[in-house]
Amino acid sequence: MCGIVGYIGNRDGAALVLEALKRLEYRGYDSAGLATVSDGKLTVAKAAGRIAALEARLDGNLPKGSLAIAHTRWATHGVPNEANAHPHTDGDGTIALVHNGIIENAATLRKRLRERGHTFRSDTDTEVLAHLISELYTDFLEDAVISALHMIEGTYGIAVVSDRDPDTLVAARMGSPILIGVGEGENFVASDAAALLEHTRSVVYLDDGEVAVLRADGYQILDLETAKVDKPVTTIEWDRQTVERGGYRHFMLKEIMEQPASIRDTLRGRLLREQGTARLGGLRMSDDDLLEIERVVITACGTSWHAALIGEYLLEELARLPVEVEYASEFRYRNPILDDKTLVIGISQSGETADTLAALQEAKQRGARTIGIVNVVGSTIARETGAGIYIHAGPEVGVASTKAFTCQLVALALLTLRIGRLRSLSVLQGRDIVAALEALPGQVEAVLAKADAVEVLAKEFASSPNALYLGRGYNFPVALEGALKLKEISYVHAEGYPAAEMKHGPIALIDELMPVVVVAPRDAVYQKIVSNVQEVKARSGRVIAIVTDGDDEITSLADHTISIPKTIDPLTPVLSVLPLQLLAYHIAVQRGCDVDKPRNLAKSVTVE
Ligand code: G6P
Numbered sequence: 001m002c003g004i005v006g007y008i009g010n011r012d013g014a015a016l017v018l019e020a021l022k023r024l025e026y027r028g029y030d031s032a033g034l035a036t037v038s039d040g041k042l043t044v045a046k047a048a049g050r051i052a053a054l055e056a057r058l059d060g061n062l063p064k065g066s067l068a069i070a071h072t073r074w075a076t077h078g079v080p081n082e083a084n085a086h087p088h089t090d091g092d093g094t095i096a097l098v099h100n101g102i103i104e105n106a107a108t109l110r111k112r113l114r115e116r117g118h119t120f121r122s123d124t125d126t127e128v129l130a131h132l133i134s135e136l137y138t139d140f141l142e143d144a145v146i147s148a149l150h151m152i153e154g155t156y157g158i159a160v161v162s163d164r165d166p167d168t169l170v171a172a173r174m175g176s177p178i179l180i181g182v183g184e185g186e187n188f189v190a191s192d193a194a195a196l197l198e199h200t201r202s203v204v205y206l207d208d209g210e211v212a213v214l215r216a217d218g219y220q221i222l223d224l225e226t227a228k229v230d231k232p233v234t235t236i237e238w239d240r241q242t243v244e245r246g247g248y249r250h251f252m253l254k255e256i257m258e259q260p261a262s263i264r265d266t267l268r269g270r271l272l273r274e275q276g277t278a279r280l281g282g283l284r285m286s287d288d289d290l291l292e293i294e295r296v297v298i299t300a301c302g303t304s305w306h307a308a309l310i311g312e313y314l315l316e317e318l319a320r321l322p323v324e325v326e327y328a329s330e331f332r333y334r335n336p337i338l339d340d341k342t343l344v345i346g347i348s349q350s351g352e353t354a355d356t357l358a359a360l361q362e363a364k365q366r367g368a369r370t371i372g373i374v375n376v377v378g379s380t381i382a383r384e385t386g387a388g389i390y391i392h393a394g395p396e397v398g399v400a401s402t403k404a405f406t407c408q409l410v411a412l413a414l415l416t417l418r419i420g421r422l423r424s425l426s427v428l429q430g431r432d433i434v435a436a437l438e439a440l441p442g443q444v445e446a447v448l449a450k451a452d453a454v455e456v457l458a459k460e461f462a463s464s465p466n467a468l469y470l471g472r473g474y475n476f477p478v479a480l481e482g483a484l485k486l487k488e489i490s491y492v493h494a495e496g497y498p499a500a501e502m503k504h505g506p507i508a509l510i511d512e513l514m515p516v517v518v519v520a521p522r523d524a525v526y527q528k529i530v531s532n533v534q535e536v537k538a539r540s541g542r543v544i545a546i547v548t549d550g551d552d553e554i555t556s557l558a559d560h561t562i563s564i565p566k567t568i569d570p571l572t573p574v575l576s577v578l579p580l581q582l583l584a585y586h587i588a589v590q591r592g593c594d595v596d597k598p599r600n601l602a603k604s605v606t607v608e
Contacts, residue, residue: 009186013068030080035096038065071098075377090134101155252398276430307408309477319420351379458586471519482580
């Protein structure tokens, strides 16, 4: 989620890594920093905000040195301020480290290091690793790094330098990408090839458990047992923009395909399997606080509002709490009834949507408790609420929200589990939900593997000027979201409806030209929706159905089906929305639309 760049050679390292870092700024931009080693001295500079803020801070006085590392951060732990920005150093300031990923046993290690006299300056897990390397450092930097990596649990892509070893740059990977750029008399490290294309197109991708030791005139790859590993050098053929998009044609497709990873990130460290519940430290609410809640209001806009609707079904069914969902723009101008027993949840990917922010401010003023379900760490809504759940979906660039939506659903499921276990769910029920959540990323992967089949469907339906989306229960909001996706990026008129409502109006629209997308996994309302499909077919509508693997009833009625794996009813939306995202995407591409920047829309709506 963050960007890493490193350089060793004979050029001016700081200027080079800063420029290269700008190529990764789309990945994260809440703080930036760099470190150089020159004349046996390590210098670190960092600033909150974008790379431009760091440049302004340095005001042309870049630290010297032809060994440098740099980082642009998308915060996952700790607020995005200067202290938490990377690089992090050890106590003596002899080691500097940049890190992507999460060290899960950081708290335990921090405690042990404190007992040995280390003092920490930030809230980050990364600083712990810098101290650990320093603790283990005797002769060679790479040996200290490898020893430290044996002691940590979690994920990392790192680059490390030390003024005790001014001719070495060490990088390593476990679950977070790192590659080496191979030059002549110089070598590079980056988390993404996009950063290096101006300097080299020859790269070596590290695999998990590999460590790279770079010097100006060569490099070595080792495994964690220090055995040498031979790796092929790959030549990058893509242009820079394609590389930034991870090889995908559009950010939207990249973000759709990232969902197994983004959902894993939402879940990371939060499931308590034995107790059948979730750990949500950011809520800042004790069991007693949570038990005091008598009513929930969820407020949001756009796609986040659709997530809110699913949140209502989740919290009412599983936590037995009454929930209302409000468009933020309406809520803020009503005269809502709120008190200190009402929990108001604002959902926002960007954390900057003006109406959602104002709705939360209004709720707070009226004495309600407020929390945010937000993607952008340190955003205005996150700061305004001061408590909540970060979804950790990573930067979402495509204007049409995709991975943020599924991560919002997962965050709402975690919240439901946490509150539900205090009120109505047994430990066994809690464990079933935990198991279903754990299975989700793999199931998402299985659905996304059907992308080609959805593309074929899109070709057939791309010229239709209208579409109707139907769903029931948990999948009614999915129908709304599917229709919104299509409208937003392909400019096709689409409407989402609860399937049974169709007969009260929209059924008049159905003829042999009307595509009807029916979201019909095998859940509690399956039999009901079978009848709705029959109603559409009786009027010659063309049905595309999203069904559960192995389904035969709707499959025999529908013109086309895409199947999703079986999960518990409350989690079906996370899977059933995926084909709808892909369908909208491919229809928009077929129609020649600017998928990532649809007309008239903005990613973050900071005006009323
Ligand atoms: C805009 C975007 C939508 C998004 C909505 C809410 O309209 O185009 O994709 O769903 O804002 O944004 P938020 O950042 O608050 O989730």
